[in-house]
Amino acid sequence: MAIALKPVPTLTTERLTLVPLGPEHFAGTWASLQEPEVVRLTGTHATFTRDAVSAWLEGLRDRDDRSDWAILRSDDGTHLGEVVLNDVDDDNLSAGFRIMLGSPRWFGSGYGTEATRAVLGHAFDTLGLHRVELEVFAFNPRAQRAYEKAGFVVEGRRRDALLWDGEWFDAIVMGCLSNVEA
Secondary structure (H helix, E strand, O other): OOOOOOOOOOEEOOOEEEEEOOHHHHHHHHHHHOOHHHHHHHOOOOOOOHHHHHHHHHHHHHOOOOEEEEEEEOOOOOEEEEEEEEEEEHHHOEEEEEEEEOOHHHOOOOHHHHHHHHHHHHHHHHOOOOEEEEEEEOOOHHHHHHHHHOOOEEEEEEEEEEEEOOEEEEEEEEEEEOOOOO
């Protein structure tokens, strides 16, 4: 049985509203991609054009292999970033997870943990997944702590997984299971 990632529902938390990511989120997405620290933390080597980002956001509506949300602050609608479930393995009830807070000013405020918990709730309680996994670069212990607060545990390490500015960095592999309480 295929896990249905579409339609992407709106998810709400105490401070956040997660809505399907689309063309209406271009300004926030583009601003995120201009933040050097955000690009480094995601390990993104690509250079993006406005047209490519716009086409990507438009194309998300037609993709049924992933769920993408814009993270919006509920009180004022500020675009804080995006969160994704992708790489679904129907046979093993698992999926990949990715989150990006779009500016260093949002780091350390608990928004990432809050959004992560919301998506994990959807993944486990609505989609029926058993496992969600991610990778975080070793130079980002703040994100690793946020993932641990949401229920992820370290499962391994991919040595020298990222070459950034001439230096190698490990990727920490983490997973969260449906029967684990955060």
